[in-house]
Amino acid sequence: MQASILAICYLIGSVSFIIGLKMLSHPATARRGNLVSTAGMGVAILGTLFLYQPGGTALHNIPWIVGAMIIGSIIGAVSARKVKMTAMPEMVSMFNGMGGLCAALISVVELGRIAQDHSDMHVLTILAGMVIGSVSFTGSMIAYGKLRGKIKDHAFRGQHLVNLLVLALIIVAGAIIICGDGSVPAVIFFSMLGLSVVYGILFVLPIGGADMPVVISLLNSFTGIATACAGFLYNNQVMLTGGILVGSAGAILTILMCKAMNRSLMNVLIGSFGNTGAASAHSTGEQGAYKEISLSDAAMVMGYAHKVMIVPGYGLAVAQAQHVCHDLGKLLQKNGVEVKYAIHPVAGRMPGHMNVLLAEADVSYDDLLELEPANEQFGSTDVVLILGANDVVNPAAQDDPSSPIYGMPILEVGKAKLVIVNKRSMRPGYAGIENGLFFKPNTSMVFGDAKTVLQELVNLVKEL
Amino acid sequence: METLLSFIHNNLELLYVVILSIFLGIEVISRVPSVLHTPLMSGANAIHGVIIIGSIIVMGEAAADNYVVLTLGFIAVIVGTINVVGGFVVTDRMLEMFKTGKDKASKQTKDN
Numbered sequence: 001m002q003a004s005i006l007a008i009c010y011l012i013g014s015v016s017f018i019i020g021l022k023m024l025s026h027p028a029t030a031r032r033g034n035l036v037s038t039a040g041m042g043v044a045i046l047g048t049l050f051l052y053q054p055g056g057t058a059l060h061n062i063p064w065i066v067g068a069m070i071i072g073s074i075i076g077a078v079s080a081r082k083v084k085m086t087a088m089p090e091m092v093s094m095f096n097g098m099g100g101l102c103a104a105l106i107s108v109v110e111l112g113r114i115a116q117d118h119s120d121m122h123v124l125t126i127l128a129g130m131v132i133g134s135v136s137f138t139g140s141m142i143a144y145g146k147l148r149g150k151i152k153d154h155a156f157r158g159q160h161l162v163n164l165l166v167l168a169l170i171i172v173a174g175a176i177i178i179c180g181d182g183s184v185p186a187v188i189f190f191s192m193l194g195l196s197v198v199y200g201i202l203f204v205l206p207i208g209g210a211d212m213p214v215v216i217s218l219l220n221s222f223t224g225i226a227t228a229c230a231g232f233l234y235n236n237q238v239m240l241t242g243g244i245l246v247g248s249a250g251a252i253l254t255i256l257m258c259k260a261m262n263r264s265l266m267n268v269l270i271g272s273f274g275n276t277g278a279a280s281a282h283s284t285g286e287q288g289a290y291k292e293i294s295l296s297d298a299a300m301v302m303g304y305a306h307k308v309m310i311v312p313g314y315g316l317a318v319a320q321a322q323h324v325c326h327d328l329g330k331l332l333q334k335n336g337v338e339v340k341y342a343i344h345p346v347a348g349r350m351p352g353h354m355n356v357l358l359a360e361a362d363v364s365y366d367d368l369l370e371l372e373p374a375n376e377q378f379g380s381t382d383v384v385l386i387l388g389a390n391d392v393v394n395p396a397a398q399d400d401p402s403s404p405i406y407g408m409p410i411l412e413v414g415k416a417k418l419v420i421v422n423k424r425s426m427r428p429g430y431a432g433i434e435n436g437l438f439f440k441p442n443t444s445m446v447f448g449d450a451k452t453v454l455q456e457l458v459n460l461v462k463e464l
Numbered sequence: 465m466e467t468l469l470s471f472i473h474n475n476l477e478l479l480y481v482v483i484l485s486i487f488l489g490i491e492v493i494s495r496v497p498s499v500l501h502t503p504l505m506s507g508a509n510a511i512h513g514v515i516i517i518g519s520i521i522v523m524g525e526a527a528a529d530n531y532v533v534l535t536l537g538f539i540a541v542i543v544g545t546i547n548v549v550g551g552f553v554v555t556d557r558m559l560e561m562f563k564t565g566k567d568k569a570s571k572q573t574k575d576n
Contacts, residue, residue, distance in 0.1 A: 017511050018492065020507065020511070022492045025500060025504060026500075030500060030559045034552060034555045034556055037507065037552075038510070041510075041511070041513070041514060045516060045517060045548075049520060052520075052521065052524065059520070059523075059524025060525070061523050061526060062524070065520055065541055068542045069516075069545045071542050072541065072543065073549045075545075076545060076553065077549050077550065077553050079550060080554040083554070088502070088554060091550070092502075092506045092554060094550075095509055095546065096547070098544070098550075099509070099513055099515055099543075102516065102543045103518070105537075105539060105540035106518045106522055109533050120467055213505075216505070220509050223509075224508070224512045232478060234518060236517060238517065239514050241481060242514040243512055244481075244482055244486055244489065246508045246511050246512040247489065248485065248486040248488075248489030248493075249492060249493040251490075252489070252494060253496075253501060253508070257501060350505075352498060352500060352501045352503070360561040370498075
């Protein structure tokens with residue numbers, strides 16, 4: 001009886017994950033979709049706590065389990081509530097790493113127990129769960145550090161060979177354990193664990209910081225597969241379906257993200273290699289002349305323009321300037337200026353980052369233009385105001401085949417009559433690539449923090 | 465070879481589930497606007513937190529005096545819960561912002 005109810009709980013969980021994911025992929029139903037899968041998760045967890053009876057005995061240590069869940073809930077909920085909108089990408093990475101760690105720990109414990117009943121396939125699942133979980137854990141932590149700016153990109157000569165070697169060693173260790181006589185030598189097992197941990201670090205370390213969203217999505221998919229391995233081990237359908245679903249959805253999402261940048265996954269994972277040197281050599285080369293525009297002049301041209309296009313980037317997010325940005329937009333609209341926001345799909349640190357930010361500031365959906373419609377309208381635009389965006393407007397993506405971002409679709413702001421760029425300094429952007437746009441004759445620079453600059457502009461436009 | 469075949473035979477149902485889920489995941493995701501990539505990734509991230517069930521089982525089956533397993537299990541349950549709860553809350557916060565934008569847009573169209 002209890003077992004059948006538990007089976008129904010798991011069925012509800014699995015179905016709710018599918019429905020939830022489906023709803024998450026449409027803007028109108030997304031939020032409810034998240035709630036649906038939360039509810040399904042709740043049913044599956046409660047069912048396991050109270051109804052799971054392997055071999056007729058209920059689970060022990062319930063107070064400890066509940067205690068751990070309370071601690072975890074508090075940590076998770078508080079950090080998720082407190083995190084700033086700008087830091088959400090690294091938060092997702094952190095949570096993903098926690099899932100990976102959980103999968104790795106489960107595998108470590110289970111491998112200690114397999115002496116009783118073990119088939120080669122079981123051992124293989126456990127080992128796979130451990131390796132994938134550990135790689136996902138350390139990889140996510142490195143991605144987290146990179147997005148925080150605490151870890152720089154490191155690449156050394158022959159890193160790919162080292163990575164391949166570590167991977168080969170992991171496979172060899174796994175083969176030794178599986179082909180062995182059934183006992184699991186601790187030395188080999190723990191060196192396999194250690195190698196997986198190291199591999200996660202080596203795997204993410206050389207990848208450029210700007211590509212972290214893709215990496216997080218990939219690691220997300222990894223954790224899904226590790227979860228599915230554990231589901232296989234326990235013959236647990238909800239873990240299996242949930243894990244596989246996330247594994248395949250994460251993989252597709254990773255590919256979609258790469259497509260938005262017009263790059264292949266291989267290019268993201270390997271292409272960063274050697275670029276670091278070339279890009280930094282480049283940046284010392286062509287520091288041409290740029291011109292600055294005063295804030296009052298900027299306010300003047302924008303106040304009397306017919307059409308202004310605002311291009312937000314990470315700088316806007318860092319400065320938390322989305323509200324004052326909307327204030328400026330509203331003010332200009334009141335003065336009869338047509339104001340639109342041009343959103344590059346990968347502006348900021350994650351795809352859709354800018355949409356989230358501007359939605360927070362109540363900018364109307366109709367004013368947000370995606371890449372293609374925006375590019376069609378730049379020709380008829382008087383003033384483009386770029387707020388802390390860099391790589392997504394870098395013309396090198398179109399005319400410099402040696403550039404690491406060559407081929408990425410960009411916002412063609414150069415077509416507008418005047419481009420005003422707000423940056424904190426002349427330092428190159430996140431990808432570390434020099435931007436020729438700043439030295440074009442119709443480009444003018446305004447240096448300073450986006451929020452202060454926008455606030456000044458609002459005051460000056462009011463006085464016009 | 466024989467072990468593999470017997471494994472497939474014994475776990476046919478699970479294999480069906482795996483293969484159908486793979487197609488399902490691809491099918492569900494393939495037409496999603498880029499605006500929703502981040503929330504979707506975050507939502508999927510919360511869903512793989514279902515790994516917590518494994519850690520509950522590990523801890524629940526551990527003997528009361530097996531401190532190594534208990535400690536590892538305890539940590540596993542904590543981090544698993546962080547994944548689930550944090551993942552859902554962050555996703556909800558992201559989507560909350562979309563909702564306000566949407567509501568406003570629909571209100572405006574109604575006013576017109």
